[in-house]
Amino acid sequence: MLAIISDIHANMEALQAVLDDIAARDVESIVCLGDVIGYGPEPCECLELIRKHASVTLLGNHDFAVLYEPENFNVGAEAAAFWTRQQIETESSDANRSAWWEFLGALEMRHVKGNGQADASPTVFVHGSPRRPVNEYIFPDDVYNNASKLQGLFDRFDHLCFVGHTHVPGVFVETPDFYTPEELEYVYEIDPNHKALINVGSVGQPRDRDNRASYVLYEPDAVRFIRVPYDYEAVIEKVLPIPELDDYLGFRLREGR
Numbered sequence: 001m002l003a004i005i006s007d008i009h010a011n012m013e014a015l016q017a018v019l020d021d022i023a024a025r026d027v028e029s030i031v032c033l034g035d036v037i038g039y040g041p042e043p044c045e046c047l048e049l050i051r052k053h054a055s056v057t058l059l060g061n062h063d064f065a066v067l068y069e070p071e072n073f074n075v076g077a078e079a080a081a082f083w084t085r086q087q088i089e090t091e092s093s094d095a096n097r098s099a100w101w102e103f104l105g106a107l108e109m110r111h112v113k114g115n116g117q118a119d120a121s122p123t124v125f126v127h128g129s130p131r132r133p134v135n136e137y138i139f140p141d142d143v144y145n146n147a148s149k150l151q152g153l154f155d156r157f158d159h160l161c162f163v164g165h166t167h168v169p170g171v172f173v174e175t176p177d178f179y180t181p182e183e184l185e186y187v188y189e190i191d192p193n194h195k196a197l198i199n200v201g202s203v204g205q206p207r208d209r210d211n212r213a214s215y216v217l218y219e220p221d222a223v224r225f226i227r228v229p230y231d232y233e234a235v236i237e238k239v240l241p242i243p244e245l246d247d248y249l250g251f252r253l254r255e256g257r
Contacts, residue, residue: 001026002218004200006033006127006164008050009062010040010084011204011253014213015049017230018203025217031111033164033200034060034127034134038077039249040204041238043084044091047100059107060127060165061135067104071135076246083244109133121158123218128165130156130197137166138197143176150176154195161197162218168208169201169216169225180208181225188223198223205249211256 003022008015022030032054037043039062050057065073065081066088073081091097110133111125126133131153142150153161154174171179171188174195179188181201188196201214208214212227232253239250 001028003027003030003215004033004125004162004218005030005054005203005215006200007035007060007167007202007204008032008037008040008046009035009202009204010037010043010046011235012040012042012045012049013232013235014204014228014230015046017228018213018215019049019053021226021228022215027217029055031055031113031125031162032057033125033162034058034107035062035164036060037066037084038062039080039245041235041242041245043087044096044100046204047088047103048096051099051103056111056125057103057107058111058125058127059109059134063104063107064134067101076249079244079246080249083242121160123159124157124161126161126163129153129163130161135165138163138172138199139166140168140170140178140180143172143178147176150174150197153197157195157197159192159195160190161195162216163197163199164202166199166207167202167205169199169214171223172197172199184225186225188225190221190223201225205253206256209256211254 036050066084070078070081088100112122114122129136129138169181200216203213206214212229217224236250239245
């Protein structure tokens, strides 16, 4: 069983709660789909935890922004990226600072994993989409407004593709259609004859009006959506004293938006 997490966004309370939940289960390894940092108040702590616990970590657009430059970011997101970079740069330990930069610089954009069955298609993992792995958004409304976009995305993989980026968990199918975890009763039964594009949601900044951290468990025949409560008020209290982080980045956590 594999745990797939994404979009931690420097939210240490949420990440630790999810790691504790994973530790209580029979999980073989953890894949992180990116955006370890950006927005939140504890980037260095989250980088260190992900380095220790995730077997694979991918490059998200906020990781890219801190490592290189923000692209198409709003003012608040850009300010958070520059502040995050400063936190890494001003780390007192040369060893830690070098390790974090090396970790970010080595993140891959796409990961493909076989499932041990010779006749089965490999599983694809990206942050954004199978077409533009770092920064393309796939929204639930695309099933109504941009069916051709979804068809182009489904053409890029053979069976299952896991993504994050929008912070909204759920399953896209080829018809096209989108199912929320609630509609699936939190379990998607894998069909070997059909493709699915699965958004695992966000650990550190959920945006589906559920303020609990979100991640998934990937089993041989099913994907299970997991929600984990955490102390978001503690995170808000850490965001508010930091002038470079917009207060909204804390307050939004209460409502999961």
